Amino acid sequence: MVRAxxxxxxxxxxxxxxxxxxxxxxVVAASALSLLPIVANVGWVPDAGFLLLIAWRLLRxxxxxxxxxxxxxxxxxxxxxxxxxxSMAIWTAAMLGLDLLDRRTMWRDYWIEWALAALLxxxxxxxxxxxxALMGAPLPFSVxxxxxxxxxxxxxxxxxxxxxxxxxxxGR
Amino acid sequence: MAPPTGARPGxxxxxxxGLFFSFxxxxxxxxxxxxxxxxxxxxxxxxxxVRGVALDVTSPITRALNGATTTVSGLVSGAxxxxxxxxxxxxxxxQRKLLEQQIIQARAILNENRQLKAAxxxxxxxxxxxxxxxxxxxxxxxQRRFAVVSAGSGDGVRVGMPVRxxxxxxxxxxxxxxxxxxxxxxxxxxxxxxxxxxxxxxxxISTGRGDGTVDLRPLxxxxxxxxxGDVVVTSGTGGLYPPNxxxxxxxxxxxxxxxxxxxxxxxxxxxxxxxxxxxxxxxxNAPAGAGQP
Numbered sequence: 031m032v033r034a035x036x037x038x039x040x041x042x043x044x045x046x047x048x049x050x051x052x053x054x055x056x057v058v059a060a061s062a063l064s065l066l067p068i069v070a071n072v073g074w075v076p077d078a079g080f081l082l083l084i085a086w087r088l089l090r091x092x093x094x095x096x097x098x099x100x101x102x103x104x105x106x107x108x109x110x111x112x113x114x115x116x117s118m119a120i121w122t123a124a125m126l127g128l129d130l131l132d133r134r135t136m137w138r139d140y141w142i143e144w145a146l147a148a149l150l151x152x153x154x155x156x157x158x159x160x161x162x163a164l165m166g167a168p169l170p171f172s173v174x175x176x177x178x179x180x181x182x183x184x185x186x187x188x189x190x191x192x193x194x195x196x197x198x199x200x201g202r
Numbered sequence: 203m204a205p206p207t208g209a210r211p212g213x214x215x216x217x218x219x220g221l222f223f224s225f226x227x228x229x230x231x232x233x234x235x236x237x238x239x240x241x242x243x244x245x246x247x248x249x250x251x252v253r254g255v256a257l258d259v260t261s262p263i264t265r266a267l268n269g270a271t272t273t274v275s276g277l278v279s280g281a282x283x284x285x286x287x288x289x290x291x292x293x294x295x296x297q298r299k300l301l302e303q304q305i306i307q308a309r310a311i312l313n314e315n316r317q318l319k320a321a322x323x324x325x326x327x328x329x330x331x332x333x334x335x336x337x338x339x340x341x342x343x344x345q346r347r348f349a350v351v352s353a354g355s356g357d358g359v360r361v362g363m364p365v366r367x368x369x370x371x372x373x374x375x376x377x378x379x380x381x382x383x384x385x386x387x388x389x390x391x392x393x394x395x396x397x398x399x400x401x402x403x404x405x406x407i408s409t410g411r412g413d414g415t416v417d418l419r420p421l422x423x424x425x426x427x428x429x430x431g432d433v434v435v436t437s438g439t440g441g442l443y444p445p446n447x448x449x450x451x452x453x454x455x456x457x458x459x460x461x462x463x464x465x466x467x468x469x470x471x472x473x474x475x476x477x478x479x480x481x482x483x484x485x486x487n488a489p490a491g492a493g494q495p
Binding site for chain 1: 224225227228229230231232234235236237238239240241242243246249252253256257260263264265267268271337338339340341342343344345346347348349377384389390391392411412413414467468469
């Protein structure tokens with residue numbers, strides 16, 4: 031029986047109607063995690079929006095067009111309360127950098143993606159640290175290492191979330 | 203093989219142009235981002251409106267979630283309190299007896315103090331509370347230490363006002379939306395607070411360290427005046443913060459100063475009170491945008 035071979039629930043599965051908008055909406059949702067009512071004395075929680083954005087970008091080059099990073103960064107700035115323009119600039123620069131890098135890389139595997147994400151997280155935190163210093167909070171760089179390490183170790187979770195969402199939105 | 207000169211999506215001109223314009227849009231976005239960032243560096247006040255609106259839109263979410271978590275944790279800790287109520291009751295009764303004695307002593311001291319001040323004819327304003335709110339959120343993904351308080355310009359909160367709790371000083375308002383405001387905590391690196399040692403009254407500068415503690419340095423160079431357990435209070439210098447508000451307790455000494463933990467832990471205070479600046483002129487003289495996010 032051909033129809034039985036298709037299995038239950040395998041018929042009529044395809045891309046969701048708003049599949050194009052799932053990646054940006056998920057990045058906004060990740061940025062909105064900063065609205066959780068956690069009152070902490072240290073800022074060690076990773077920048078979830080940025081992690082999910084680069085996870086999407088490393089998973090598929092067409093999921094989020096590079097220029098969408100600018101409005102997404104603005105939303106992140108307003109939600110997390112960081113200086114307006116900071117995430118806009120960093121996120122767009124990261125997308126452009128990965129676009130340029132895509133022309134150079136011959137092959138990719140999971141470890142290279144993780145290393146790229148680690149480099150981007152390091153650059154992101156270093157830029158934030160520099161801007162904080164310019165805005166009157168010159169912290170020693172040693173304060174920034176724990177959040178960098180935590181963000182690098184959290185990246186696989188973001189990569190898993192992006193791939194799970196990708197399978198769901200494309201109906202696979 | 204040499205790398206291809208570009209990401210060509212095939213022979214379609216339309217697809218090629220689409221890719222090219224998307225690239226231009228990304229570069230334009232980067233430039234806009236850098237421009238806005240430069241503007242937030244040189245003129246932080248430019249964004250007061252839009253950031254206040256963002257605070258108003260987002261804080262109800264945080265507040266609702268906060269209500270849910272306090273209810274759940276209240277159920278758990280409430281059950282725990284019932285568990286050994288008898289022992290707690292006895293301990294509290296004993297504590298109450300001790301406190302009653304202390305209150306009587308304090309009243310006597312207060313009376314004496316008032317008489318002495320009247321004799322000296324010192325004029326002092328009593329700090330006026332503007333509004334009170336709960337601390338509903340914080341900047342837990344940034345190295346800057348900010349908290350969100352559920353009171354805004356609709357309640358009379360203005361940028362620059364000091365915020366305190368019954369336990370001690372919390373910080374000062376840096377952004378005010380209509381229903382919520384953002385507070386720069388005393389543990390933020392940008393907070394530099396004139397304080398004095400409660401024991402001895404030596405002038406001390408307190409600076410945040412960004413990790414929930416503050417760094418204390420005596421104003422006069424010399425022998426390290428701190429001991430473990432020392433408490434520093436605000437000195438009232440500068441006129442923004444009222445004097446004699448508890449700030450922090452020393453936990454560790456280093457070569458010429460000490461590291462202290464703020465007495466008012468933003469995570470545990472029940473209510474934050476926004477007060478008028480101790481001397482209203484201090485608000486007008488405050489450096490524009492210093493410590494603004």
